[in-house]
Amino acid sequence: MIVDHACDPIAFRPLNAVGATRHRPARKGAKNGERLGREVLAVLAPHVRLADRRSFEGSGVWVEARRDAVEVGWWSPDMTAETTPGLLGPWITGGVRSLCATLLRGEGLAISQDDTALLVSR
Numbered sequence: 001m002i003v004d005h006a007c008d009p010i011a012f013r014p015l016n017a018v019g020a021t022r023h024r025p026a027r028k029g030a031k032n033g034e035r036l037g038r039e040v041l042a043v044l045a046p047h048v049r050l051a052d053r054r055s056f057e058g059s060g061v062w063v064e065a066r067r068d069a070v071e072v073g074w075w076s077p078d079m080t081a082e083t084t085p086g087l088l089g090p091w092i093t094g095g096v097r098s099l100c101a102t103l104l105r106g107e108g109l110a111i112s113q114d115d116t117a118l119l120v121s122r
Contacts, residue, residue, distance in 0.1 A: 036109075037065035040072060040120055044100055045109050051075040058070060059090070066119075072100055073117035090115075 040063050044050070051060035051074075059076030074091030091097050097118065102112045104120055110117045 027064060032071060033065035033067045036068075036120065036122065037063055038071045039107075040070045040104065043103050044072070047103060048100065060109070061096060069116050069119050069121040071119055072104075 041050070044063065046062060049058070049060035051062045052058065056077045059074070062073055062075040064071045074096060092115065097113065101113060101118055104111055104118070110121045112121075
């Protein structure tokens with residue numbers, strides 16, 4: 001169902017076959033991203049410390065699925081303590097970003113990067 005906000009009361013109208021097909025690729029893309037995220041974690045976990053952003057304890061590499069790709073970066077509960085101006089200490093200066101990129105490329109994954117994260121795709 002699609003919610004129609006064009007009028008004051010909320011109207012629900014059923015999806016026709018064309019409308020339902022239009023929404024399926026988003027779910028498929030999300031599943032591909034989740035699958036790729038698990039693969040990225042399996043590649044990186046034996047080699048780097050992974051961050052647990054839920055506990056706010058320790059720092060390390062974080063992995064987050066995004067539709068058809070996965071984002072990989074550095075996280076710390078106190079980023080200012082681990083960074084120098086303009087650089088993410090262990091991530092860039094310490095070589096963790098390069099290590100992650102090399103490991104993932106070695107598995108045949110495509111990597112694009114900026115100063116703060118890697119974007120991993122097939």
